[in-house]
Amino acid sequence: MAEQPIALRPPEHRVERRAVGLWALQSALGFGILAGLLAGAYLIFDSARSWLGPILLVGAIWGAVVTLVMPLWRYAVHRWEVTEDAVYAVTGWVVREWRVAPISRIQTVDTIRGPLEQALKLATLEVTTASSRGPIKVPGMDARVAAQVAAELARITQRTPGDAT
Amino acid sequence: MSTEPLDEVPWQRLDTRVVWVDSAKTVLSMVPAGVAIAFFDAEISWGTMGPILVATGVGVLGGLADLLRWVKTRYRITDEYVERRTGLLVRQHRSIRRDRIRSVDTSAKFRHRLTGLRVITVGAGQHSAAGEAALTLDAVRVETAQRLRQELLPGGPAERSAEPEVVAEAAPVPRDEQVFARLERSWVVYNMFSFWAFLMAAGLLWGTYWALQLFGLDPAGFVRGLADWDAIGTASTVVVAVATVGVIGVVGLAINFFTENWRFVLARVPGDRGTVLRTTQGLFKTREVNRDDNRLRGVQIDEPLLWRWMGMADTTVISTGLSIWSLTPSAQILPRGPVSVARRVAARVLETGQSPLDRSLRPHPRRALRRRVGWALIATAIVTGLLAWLTTLIDAMPDGVWLAGLGLLPITLALAVVAYRSLGHTVADGYLVTRSGAWSRSTAALQSRAVVGVTFRQSLLQRRLGLATVQVTTAAGYGAYEAIDVDSAEAVDLADRAVPGLLTAFRSTAPAAAPAADPAPVEAQARP
Numbered sequence: 001m002a003e004q005p006i007a008l009r010p011p012e013h014r015v016e017r018r019a020v021g022l023w024a025l026q027s028a029l030g031f032g033i034l035a036g037l038l039a040g041a042y043l044i045f046d047s048a049r050s051w052l053g054p055i056l057l058v059g060a061i062w063g064a065v066v067t068l069v070m071p072l073w074r075y076a077v078h079r080w081e082v083t084e085d086a087v088y089a090v091t092g093w094v095v096r097e098w099r100v101a102p103i104s105r106i107q108t109v110d111t112i113r114g115p116l117e118q119a120l121k122l123a124t125l126e127v128t129t130a131s132s133r134g135p136i137k138v139p140g141m142d143a144r145v146a147a148q149v150a151a152e153l154a155r156i157t158q159r160t161p162g163d164a165t
Numbered sequence: 166m167s168t169e170p171l172d173e174v175p176w177q178r179l180d181t182r183v184v185w186v187d188s189a190k191t192v193l194s195m196v197p198a199g200v201a202i203a204f205f206d207a208e209i210s211w212g213t214m215g216p217i218l219v220a221t222g223v224g225v226l227g228g229l230a231d232l233l234r235w236v237k238t239r240y241r242i243t244d245e246y247v248e249r250r251t252g253l254l255v256r257q258h259r260s261i262r263r264d265r266i267r268s269v270d271t272s273a274k275f276r277h278r279l280t281g282l283r284v285i286t287v288g289a290g291q292h293s294a295a296g297e298a299a300l301t302l303d304a305v306r307v308e309t310a311q312r313l314r315q316e317l318l319p320g321g322p323a324e325r326s327a328e329p330e331v332v333a334e335a336a337p338v339p340r341d342e343q344v345f346a347r348l349e350r351s352w353v354v355y356n357m358f359s360f361w362a363f364l365m366a367a368g369l370l371w372g373t374y375w376a377l378q379l380f381g382l383d384p385a386g387f388v389r390g391l392a393d394w395d396a397i398g399t400a401s402t403v404v405v406a407v408a409t410v411g412v413i414g415v416v417g418l419a420i421n422f423f424t425e426n427w428r429f430v431l432a433r434v435p436g437d438r439g440t441v442l443r444t445t446q447g448l449f450k451t452r453e454v455n456r457d458d459n460r461l462r463g464v465q466i467d468e469p470l471l472w473r474w475m476g477m478a479d480t481t482v483i484s485t486g487l488s489i490w491s492l493t494p495s496a497q498i499l500p501r502g503p504v505s506v507a508r509r510v511a512a513r514v515l516e517t518g519q520s521p522l523d524r525s526l527r528p529h530p531r532r533a534l535r536r537r538v539g540w541a542l543i544a545t546a547i548v549t550g551l552l553a554w555l556t557t558l559i560d561a562m563p564d565g566v567w568l569a570g571l572g573l574l575p576i577t578l579a580l581a582v583v584a585y586r587s588l589g590h591t592v593a594d595g596y597l598v599t600r601s602g603a604w605s606r607s608t609a610a611l612q613s614r615a616v617v618g619v620t621f622r623q624s625l626l627q628r629r630l631g632l633a634t635v636q637v638t639t640a641a642g643y644g645a646y647e648a649i650d651v652d653s654a655e656a657v658d659l660a661d662r663a664v665p666g667l668l669t670a671f672r673s674t675a676p677a678a679a680p681a682a683d684p685a686p687v688e689a690q691a692r693p
Binding site: 006007008009011051081083085086088092094095097098099100101102105129131132133136 | 485554558617618619620621622623624625628633636638639640643644645653654656657658667668670671672673674
């Protein structure tokens with residue numbers, strides 16, 4: 001069967017190129033810590049080596065593959081757009097997500113910067129609606145652009161009254 | 166929010182009778198220990214008396230803590246807020262804006278009913294679906310409770326009556342209360358048979374055994390003397406034991422059902438501002454839950470797989486600000502009962518011509534079954550692989566164990582088919598209806614105007630199969646409802662019909678089948 005994505009055009013803006021580095025760093029750090037712990041356990045507990053060995057091997061290969069493939073794949077997928085009526089973002093890699101939220105239903109707009117993001121001058125834009133199923137997140141935006149967009153969104157959303165449920 | 170001087174509204178205490186109830190509770194908790202010592206010459210040692218002393222201690226401390234709570238709790242209702250201050254070491258000040266209040270429940274334990282007290286729970290806030298606690302007043306007099314409910318729920322002063330939703334829903338206000346359902350005795354059948362029967366019976370028996378032993382009786386010996394167990398044989402003994410426990414559990418659940426749902430009534434009751442959906446139930450502990458109809462966003466019916474042959478169903482309303490994660494969720498509007506009743510009630514609750522839940526749903530493409538069969542194969546393979554791996558590691562495990570993993574295959578395949586068959590969706594009368602689930606098939610009808618966002622999800626495999634999952638997010642109920650594995654070519658059309666206008670600007674330039682919706686009605690639709 002032919003590959004069939006859904007009938008939405010991609011959002012207008014790509015995320016920053018630096019985001020590739022961010023995702024690679026995050027993945028390398030995460031898998032590095034995990035592999036370190038497992039390797040430590042492997043060295044300390046002789047009796048557990050028989051079953052820790054395979055887990056360690058699989059984990060290491062998996063981590064390497066993810067760290068190499070995921071950031072570029074994500075960069076190809078991740079896009080975002082803000083219009084007068086809605087926020088639209090595409091994220092993911094193996095599992096892709098297209099998310100649209102009407103401006104009139106937005107409750108809060110945040111920019112979040114973790115330590116790695118700060119070092120790379122990046123930020124994650126987080127748009128929360130009244131749903132308990134989590135905000136729309138756009139990671140890998142330039143910090144200044146994210147702040148600008150957040151301020152702009154805050155301005156637009158203030159025009160609509162009510163509790164946005 | 167402006168913090169105007171609101172001090173002219175005095176702070177009020179909880180009812181003084183709470184003190185007497187607490188004192189009585191404290192005294193009562195000492196009774197078992199006292200009786201055991203006074204009448205049964207129980208030896209006062211840690212071994213025999215330990216548990217009962219702990220129970221007494223907990224009871225006394227609980228009573229004292231409750232007294233302190235009474236001393237330290239104040240509440241007041243201003244024009245804009247309901248406020249409560251409480252706490253000895255950690256001072257807590259909780260305030261809820263009155264126009265955010267979604268429900269006012271009153272409940273009463275047996276001790277409250279004896280003394281004419283009621284516990285009031287004020288539900289509010291968008292995040293209560295995520296488990297945020299509401300404001301509870303434990304306890305006030307019946308009259309106060311009724312007054313507070315009247316004051317807080319039906320007609321607060323600062324209402325947003327200019328909004329279209331209120332106008333639209335206030336129009337068909339009935340003159341008097343409409344009763345949708347009353348308890349029917351036959352429903353007990355749906356609530357008697359459950360795995361919980363065994364747990365409940367086990368708990369009951371253990372408690373009885375422990376209590377009897379405490380008073381110097383010998384329940385184990387009594388049971389041993391009932392029959393010549395050696396002659397009956399181990400297997401039969403086990404059968405008898407399981408059957409006995411089962412019967413006790415079933416009877417227990419039946420009694421529990423009646424005490425909980427005694428005089429159950431579901432009715433739509435008029436108020437100053439629209440209507441509320443009210444359930445009242447309970448024999449010893451009565452419970453009354455009022456659900457603001459302006460917060461109603463839809464209805465969901467769940468049918469557990471193992472009981473689908475007898476048409477068992479749970480009915481809940483999808484509403485903003487109602488808890489769905491507690492053991493007695495206030496979103497549940499009917500006791501577990503026959504699905505025919507559930508559908509009838511759902512139709513009347515939603516007040517649409519034909520209930521959206523009764524509409525025939527569109528099946529999902531056959532390729533969705535392939536995905537489920539894939540999961541079934543993978544799950545079986547993983548279990549089999551793990552078992553095989555474990556047998557190589559652990560010597561004590563017999564070699565053929567991994568075959569048991571293969572034995573799972575028929576079950577997982579059957580579940581895959583069941584899961585595929587329950588998939589379905591439709592859009593009708595301003596409702597998006599979705600159905601899915603293997604163990605429990607749940608059908609949810611959600612109002613289009615309640616949608617606060619749309620998500621499409623597609624994994625690599627879904628992309629290959631030409632499938633996509635359409636999810637609409639909302640402030641009500643579970644926060645999101647999804648049509649899983651629809652034809653990816655139709656995904657956007659489906660979402661567009663469910664939420665007209667939102668996606669128009671983002672559709673791909675390929676010629677759309679339907680004419681683009683006029684963006685003008687979006688404004689009217691978007692605000693509840």
